Amino acid sequence: MIKVIILGAGNVAFHLTTNLLKNTEVKLLQVYNRNIEKIQYLKNQTSITDKLTELKNADIYIIAISDDAISNFSSKLKLKNKLVVHTSGGTAMNELQSNSNKGVFYLVQSFSKERKVDFSKIPICIEAETDTDFKLLKKLAKSISNNIYPVNSNQRKSLHIAAVFVNNFVNHLYYIGHQICEEDKISFEILKPLILETANKITYLKPINAQTGPAMRNDMKTIEKHKTKLTSNQQEIYTLLTKSITKTYGEKL
């Protein structure tokens, strides 16, 4: 049994806690949070604490707190010869300031507390300073998911940026689509199957081969017609993305 302590009570910590409590290969020894109220619901299932001095003796300490707090928080941990990891996509391993062994345990998914998560399909990107620690993290990861990837800090930074494009920015385009529909009293329901199919397509086609639409066809007549209907902000985005698509496929011709 791998002995694990989770530090934090945000979305990632919450879902990871839920998973590890049911995980037969892991003993969730303790959950720490600076505000004990948020983890009171766990008191019958594991040890809880709001004092770093009371941390138990575990194999892996998982810091699952907001990115910008990781460095400072980790500097307060006195856990020599222990493995301390964070779960952040946007934070290098070396931003951990503990005097312990360092590692990263990055779950590539967008979590929200209301939504149940199928952990078995979540890609887990791991990194460690030593082979021994890497193997330990891999063992933990495998007890949670079937998709484990070794990803170093430099790669993870890029991965995190790519995630901003395919998740945050994509959602913003959904928002703009929603806005345009509302403006003309069109049900956004009409677009949902298209949105799902667009996402599903890239599971079997490379995005470059899945592209369709007026920009790709360089259909200037349609493009100009579209622009007249948009607000200046929408128009700016339409123009830039159209230019980028035209350039992408122009270069390939």
Added chain:
Amino acid sequence: MIKVIILGAGNVAFHLTTNLLKNTEVKLLQVYNRNIEKIQYLKNQTSITDKLTELKNADIYIIAISDDAISNFSSKLKLKNKLVVHTSGGTAMNELQSNSNKGVFYLVQSFSKERKVDFSKIPICIEAETDTDFKLLKKLAKSISNNIYPVNSNQRKSLHIAAVFVNNFVNHLYYIGHQICEEDKISFEILKPLILETANKITYLKPINAQTGPAMRNDMKTIEKHKTKLTSNQQEIYTLLTKSITKTYGEKL
């Protein structure tokens, strides 16, 4: 039985033909295409022709050809007192130049020949000049799908633009994410569950409430760190979409 003739052999025509041949409420009387070779495969299942003078006597004539050919093609049809519709999201009903009754039968989905389509879930947007024709189109639509929407030409134009944002532009962001991953030898597989979850989320959350990420948090440190890793084209898109998200949520605070 509604008697239907399909004119065209592109992706929409192909899938619609496949569906109508199996549809028990519709008689697919004939398929027309200017190049007969492309519809030879249908000769044992329905009448085929490449001559407009040989068109049979149907209730609905469905023009499923490329947007910019609709107007000119329809002007060649001599089908007085018949219902002639097109399937284009980006084309107004009145761009039909036939002397017949006009309508629109717009299937909101991205079709490719290789990919099987579940028609029962495809939203169909219909428009007609008269109540009688509208009812006829509705009957046809209902024999194909459970999601029927009355959408006029002005609304359909907006819907088509919204589809460009949530389909074409979204796919281009997938492409950029893919590019960033390739650059650092990261498997794009890692992002697929996130992409699917992002799309799934808007089936139960409004896009405005599903937004996450550094732009929404106005996390300038992360945003600046990200920008240094991007090509100038990627950077331009990153900056504009970040600005648009910041503005969206800034206004709401």
